[in-house]
Amino acid sequence: MxxxxxxxxxxxxxxxxxxxxxxxxxxxxxxxxxxxxxAGWTEMTDGTMPPCGPAKSSVKTFYxxxxxxxxxxxxxxxxxxxxxxxxxxxxxEKQIVFGVRPCDGRSVELNNLPYVxxxxxxxxxxxxxxVGFSCTEQKATCFCTQTGGSxxxxxxxxxxxxxxxxxxxxxxxxxxxxxxxxxxxGLTEASESEIAExxxxxxxxxxxxxxxxxxxxxxxxxxxxxxxxxxxAESCLNCGAxxxxxxxxxxxxxxxxxxxxxxxxxxxxxxxxxxxxTLHTTGHNPRGKKVQRVRNRFMHKLKYFPxxxxxFSCVGCGRCIQECPVNIDIREVMVDLLAVK
Amino acid sequence: xxxxxxxxxxxxxxxxETEDGNLKTFKLVLENENDRQAWSHVPGQFAMLSLxxxxxxxxxxxxxxxxxxxxxxxxxxxGVVTTALHQMHVGDRMGVRGPLGNGFPLSSDLKGKNIVIIxxxxxxxxxxxxxxxxxxxxxxxxxxxxxxxxxxxGMLLYQDELKEWAERDDLDLHVTIDxxxxxxxxxxxxxxxxxxxxxxxxENSAALICGPPIMIKFTMPPLExxxxxxxxxxxxLENRMKCGVGLCGRCNVGPFYVCNDGPVLTRAQVLKLPLxx
Ligand SMILES: Cc1cc2nc3c(=O)[nH]c(=O)nc-3n(C[C@H](O)[C@H](O)[C@H](O)COP(=O)(O)OP(=O)(O)OC[C@H]3O[C@@H](n4cnc5c(N)ncnc54)[C@H](O)[C@@H]3O)c2cc1C
Ligand code: SF4
Ligand code: SF4
Ligand code: FES
Numbered sequence: 001m002x003x004x005x006x007x008x009x010x011x012x013x014x015x016x017x018x019x020x021x022x023x024x025x026x027x028x029x030x031x032x033x034x035x036x037x038x039a040g041w042t043e044m045t046d047g048t049m050p051p052c053g054p055a056k057s058s059v060k061t062f063y064x065x066x067x068x069x070x071x072x073x074x075x076x077x078x079x080x081x082x083x084x085x086x087x088x089x090x091x092x093e094k095q096i097v098f099g100v101r102p103c104d105g106r107s108v109e110l111n112n113l114p115y116v117x118x119x120x121x122x123x124x125x126x127x128x129x130x131v132g133f134s135c136t137e138q139k140a141t142c143f144c145t146q147t148g149g150s151x152x153x154x155x156x157x158x159x160x161x162x163x164x165x166x167x168x169x170x171x172x173x174x175x176x177x178x179x180x181x182x183x184x185x186g187l188t189e190a191s192e193s194e195i196a197e198x199x200x201x202x203x204x205x206x207x208x209x210x211x212x213x214x215x216x217x218x219x220x221x222x223x224x225x226x227x228x229x230x231x232x233a234e235s236c237l238n239c240g241a242x243x244x245x246x247x248x249x250x251x252x253x254x255x256x257x258x259x260x261x262x263x264x265x266x267x268x269x270x271x272x273x274x275x276x277x278t279l280h281t282t283g284h285n286p287r288g289k290k291v292q293r294v295r296n297r298f299m300h301k302l303k304y305f306p307x308x309x310x311x312f313s314c315v316g317c318g319r320c321i322q323e324c325p326v327n328i329d330i331r332e333v334m335v336d337l338l339a340v341k
Numbered sequence: 342x343x344x345x346x347x348x349x350x351x352x353x354x355x356x357x358e359t360e361d362g363n364l365k366t367f368k369l370v371l372e373n374e375n376d377r378q379a380w381s382h383v384p385g386q387f388a389m390l391s392l393x394x395x396x397x398x399x400x401x402x403x404x405x406x407x408x409x410x411x412x413x414x415x416x417x418x419x420g421v422v423t424t425a426l427h428q429m430h431v432g433d434r435m436g437v438r439g440p441l442g443n444g445f446p447l448s449s450d451l452k453g454k455n456i457v458i459i460x461x462x463x464x465x466x467x468x469x470x471x472x473x474x475x476x477x478x479x480x481x482x483x484x485x486x487x488x489x490x491x492x493x494x495g496m497l498l499y500q501d502e503l504k505e506w507a508e509r510d511d512l513d514l515h516v517t518i519d520x521x522x523x524x525x526x527x528x529x530x531x532x533x534x535x536x537x538x539x540x541x542x543x544e545n546s547a548a549l550i551c552g553p554p555i556m557i558k559f560t561m562p563p564l565e566x567x568x569x570x571x572x573x574x575x576x577x578l579e580n581r582m583k584c585g586v587g588l589c590g591r592c593n594v595g596p597f598y599v600c601n602d603g604p605v606l607t608r609a610q611v612l613k614l615p616l617x618x
Binding site: 085088115224270279281292 | 345435618
């Protein structure tokens with residue numbers, strides 16, 4: 001793996017150079033900046049450095065853009081092939097997302113576990129280059145290390161930038177990222193001592209406490225039947241903010257939409273916090289009660305998903321904690337679950 | 342890679358099944374030769390019926406893989422998509438995405454066993470597929486017992502076939518209706534009661550039960566009384582679905598995705614899951 005070293009001004013120049021060949025996005029720093037298709041993100045024209053902590057909106061908007069067209073059809077009666085679905089088209093335009101924090105990078109890898117055979121997710125992965133930024137500072141709501149991540153983690157990233165003293169190191173992780181480097185002309189390779197310094201910063205991160213393994217070892221029914229769920233759910237408004245902001249919440253709804261004879265089958269984000277999500281046509285609802293929905297969200301992230309795929313379906317970005325209007329805190333739920341016998 | 346594109350199909354025939362007019366069987370023919378070659382299902386699987394502009398719905402495949410050239414789906418008129426489907430005509434085109442789900446383990450765990458099929462109401466559909474499959478591979482199975490009940494004689498599905506099956510001596514068929522009705526000379530009584538009277542032996546046997554939850558609940562005690570255990574009983578779950586491939590999230594019963602891990606599972610497995618179905 002190649003590692004390059006930059007002074008801040010050179011890094012900004014390098015990043016800016018991508019904008020001539022790619023669409024480059026960074027997190028919006030104010031509401032007025034946000035661009036239409038990807039709320040919370042904006043197209044980049046300079047080399048602005050990202051602020052501390054994860055961006056308000058997660059990178060899932062680039063992997064699950066909404067609405068996402070799954071098929072198109074002609075809804076004209078006289079059309080002989082009318083009403084037949086065609087074009088499972090997948091997007092190809094290259095894009096770079098800059099300044100992503102390691103938690104968000106990791107979320108792309110975690111979502112890939114279930115979505116490994118989904119043509120749209122895979123196409124979006126293929127066309128997106130993630131340029132991550134290690135965290136020298138953490139926010140009060142950050143807890144990536146509790147979920148198996150690290151502020152210096154590189155999972156899911158194509159390029160990892162880290163600040164070491166007053167230089168920035170760029171680790172070129174994937175082949176996909178190689179096109180940003182070209183042949184490396186004009187870039188300075190990092191010295192051995194700079195790389196050693198980054199390695200020691202990475203090693204100084206607290207070890208994974210293994211909460212995922214601890215919860216996997218517990219009986220599903222014991223966790224599901226634990227007495228604290230009513231208390232956790234009591235104040236929840238079922239607003240769904242937690243699921244929409246979460247980088248690892250990936251549920252979707254499918255709807256058909258017809259505009260002037262042209263039809264589309266589209267998918268867009270859905271939330272297990274909504275009663276309609278599971279409502280049967282008969283009126284029966286298997287998760288009709290709020291406590292059932294709240295429990296499902298946490299059980300999916302902390303038990304069902306790890307049982308099936310290994311890690312938690314949570315990267316510890318803390319967005320749900322920060323934005324929940326009634327202060328429901330997944331870290332507290334995790335502690336409660338870990339205490340179940 | 343998953344394909345979300347339904348295969349184009351043509352409606353070849355529509356049969357009104359029941360006197361209340363709410364159940365119709367749609368005979369669908371895959372339009373493309375490639376799709377016909379690629380299609381392969383096992384009884385108990387389902388497919389998404391796709392009406393462009395209306396939506397997609399999961400429906401159990403009522404035809405057996407041994408019936409070649411077409412697919413059957415028996416659909417109860419319930420909401421948006423099923424109502425639109427009921428208004429379609431022979432010759433109309435639509436889409437089918439599938440087959441999806443696991444199906445009954447007919448060529449593995451159930452091979453060589455005595456099979457007891459217990460069905461109530463319109464949940465008979467995938468069990469009809471199963472029964473045809475068993476009869477087409479008759480020597481692979483032991484005794485076959487069928488207990489099927491509906492509210493009234495006019496609510497029984499597949500009435501012509503029921504008559505044919507009644508004539509066969511390699512099949513033990515018990516058709517019942519809930520209450521006495523004019524002109525009905527067959528059994529009268531609820532499915533659980535009839536199951537208790539027929540009392541199929543649990544020895545080297547498996548029961549496949551589909552019907553309303555209340556029927557399943559009351560069918561278990563008479564079977565348990567004569568020695569049936571939960572791991573011999575196969576059920577099929579239903580939950581709201583969208584993707585049918587384990588991604589959109591909503592069909593889960595705890596860790597179990599009905600679309601992908603099911604819909605078929607043993608009662609022993611069901612009892613370990615939370616009550617989210
Ligand atoms: C494995 C399985 C097998 C089944 N087999 C059979 C069978 O053999 N025969 C049978 O009759 N039934 C069967 N069902 C039940 C059948 O799927 C439902 O009755 C059917 O989906 C109802 O569809 P509907 O459009 O008529 O009802 P609606 O309640 O109108 O809508 C259900 C579907 O329509 C769309 N939709 C409509 N309105 C909304 C809305 N407001 N919000 C979101 N989505 C909406 C969505 O696609 C939704 O999933 C089966 C179900 C499962 C899970
Ligand atoms: S559950 Fe909360 S902390 Fe975990 S990844 Fe989702 S938003 Fe971040
Ligand atoms: S953000 Fe908070 S109140 Fe809203 S659904 Fe999530 S847990 Fe409930
Ligand atoms: S229907 Fe989408 S996960 Fe089962």
